[in-house]
Amino acid sequence: MSNVATRLFRIRGGVHPNENKQATAGSCIVDMPLPELLYIPLQQHIGAPAEPVVQRGMKVLKGQLLANSQGVISAPVHAPTSGIIRSIGKYPAPHPSGLPVLTVTLQADGEDRWIDLPAEQTSALNLDPEDIASRVAAAGIVGMGGATFPSAVKLNLRNRYKLHTLVINAAECEPYLTCDDQLMREQPEDIIEGVRLMMHAMQVSQAIIAIEANKPEALTVMRQAAQQFDSISVVTVPVRYPMGSEKHLVQTLTGKETPARALTADIGIVVHNVATANAVYQAIRHGKPLISRIVTISGGAIGKPANVRTLIGTPIARLIEFCGGFTGDPAFIIGGGPMMGQPLPQTGVPIVKGSSGILALTEAELARKTTMPCIRCGSCVKVCPCGLLPLEMASRARAGDLDGAVDFGLMDCIACGSCAYVCPSHIPLIQYFSYAKGALTEKQRMTHKQEEIRRLAEARKQRMDQLAREKRAALAKRKADMAAAKARENNADAAKQSRAGA
């Protein structure tokens, strides 16, 4: 198998939003000073929330387990620094709803003292693949590009699929974000080591690190670091949003589309984010759980935009202060990039494992305009990377015709936002789709519920009928028995009489 992807394949549609990466690209990662209080949500991943193993008032060390994973798809949470557990209770989540989730509040003692770390693991490639995956699971590593799917589950996909390639997603196609870019520039060897560990864990023979062409420095240092490994290739992919969508990245690299409603693993490929590879390296080599990450703090309303290495649980208000505070009036504070990120309800919410960026955007950057009726220009159709008809989906969703929206591809929508980005009528297309997807789920749940009720009612009726039948049968039997007994009695009497008469 060739270790260099020699040709790339074109994806459909896509857009070229203003990159706005210059504010933070190329400036060294700075370390955020230890905050006084850390808020560590127990659900920072897709799947079941972690179950706390500490109590209020307990003293914990840096890296100590705070909460254990529950079930197959879950991830544990560790103490980002040493200190005292102040509370375990509800605290607003870094999510648009601002709904409270179970959160551990940790007061830092300022010593930042680690648990007893194991000796450096220099021969990790001799470990059992299963062992690597379970160490990754124990370290609480989740997809750090924002999807936050537990990484160990993906490493273990080798058990169910015939895998051949690991793709490292370093496209970083969202505007503003440069945290992956900067991580690659500063720690290329660590990343490559992490990639080798993941390849071993997945038992695949090759890895492709895909980086968008707008990161020439990262490309150079990553190529250098990967040079000695034939099985790892670093590939320049074109700058086009949404290049970082894993199915589209795989298509760019291999020309293969992932079948609808399937995983890339179906075509033998698993995609991990580049920051995840670094986290895997830290976990396996140094035994350090995932307790910090690099976050891009940027946007027109931020004083001094920067890439900051910060502990999980740091309130974003502290980070914004650290980056010079607000200079302008932010219209929105976004967690993630401006295309797919989500607005944060307030600045008190903490950084979590999936926080790639915190953007304070001014009204001018949003370029919002009044929504006008659709003029059927078809721009949305032309930029859709999935071949959908966003204008038709939106008009169906608006009319409440959910099945119609599904016919035009609602369930195949990846919510990349390209359509809404180009819409000259400024129609909030993604909002319509989110609504329709939600309503559809609700409807399916209702249908399911009704079917269950019908099934149960049916079963009950059958049960009752059965009981009635049995009762009738028992009654009939008793009657028959009694009749038979009576007959026998009569016969006996008759016999007696006849005998007496004889």
Added chain:
Amino acid sequence: MNRTGRRLTSIISGPYTHERTSVNRTMLLVMIALLPATAYGIYIFGLPALFVFILTIASCIISEAACLALAGKPIRPYLMDGSAVLTGWLLAMTLPPWSPWWIAVIGAMLAIVVGKQVFGGIGQNLFNPAMVARVALLIAFPLEMTQWLQPQPLFSASTPGFIDALHITFGTGWAPAYDALSSATMLGYVKTELGRGMALHEVLAHNYDVLGLATGSVAGSLGETSALLIVTGGLFLLYKRIISWHIPASMLITLALLASAFNLANSERYPDAVFHLMSGATMLGAFFIATDLVTSPVTYKGQLVFGVGCGALVFIIRSWSSFPEGVAFAVMLMNALTPLIDHYMKPRIYGRNRKGEPIQYADDME
């Protein structure tokens, strides 16, 4: 809640950035593209053409405002989107330059009320509003709608003065003094002469002037005459990505191929491709009318089908119907097919085959 931080503005969904596009910008760019051909049309046909142009647009704006008021919609944002102005502008370009005032006013009302607002306003109309008006006017007022004249450029001796121009537009129509100026369009002339049994080479012998058709110094509609200036505007729209090449290219190529084929078969009966491309509303139709965003298909493939249909219909109507020109009819017929084209020309969904089933790979993958 405020204990932990500042409360921010209400939540809407992303993306939190937007391309510098808007409906007004789209309309404005189309108007900029129309400007050279329009200015030239007003120049060669004088003040009456300017009056018709202004009157048509003004009537469109008033009709639009009236409809919006009746429908209880906000007037300002909808008027400011520029679509009514553009509809009026396009309609004016297709009118005879010295049309009387009521042609402009009735046309504008037909376009906005019947062509657009009864369907529900911007984005909802099935047919191109300007073409609805143009076709209705042609059928209702065939005489006024075919009264063409030789160019009488501004500042030349023969151009009417301000008072005369007012008389032409707002008076009883053409004064007998101007009868000498009247002239048929090239398409009309050829149709009439061929109908009288003349051979094409005889018909074209005197009047055919390709350069005149290209530059536009010929009799014709207010803004349709200069093929070159319209193409310039069209290229500008292509460059600005307001339109794509699919409709203009497929429409013009289809028309050219059909014209060439029939011209080869019978050159005394069928004019050649250059004649078809340069005359009448071909260029205006290909770049500005058929490409109307609302009434044309949304996919590139659909647009190709649409363009081919337009080109073929233009040729059919010009060659075998009783009308000398067929762009308006052709575009409207294809407008009617647009929903059907959109239905059948859906793009293939990622990860699915044409039937919408998930893709399946053979098991013997690497």
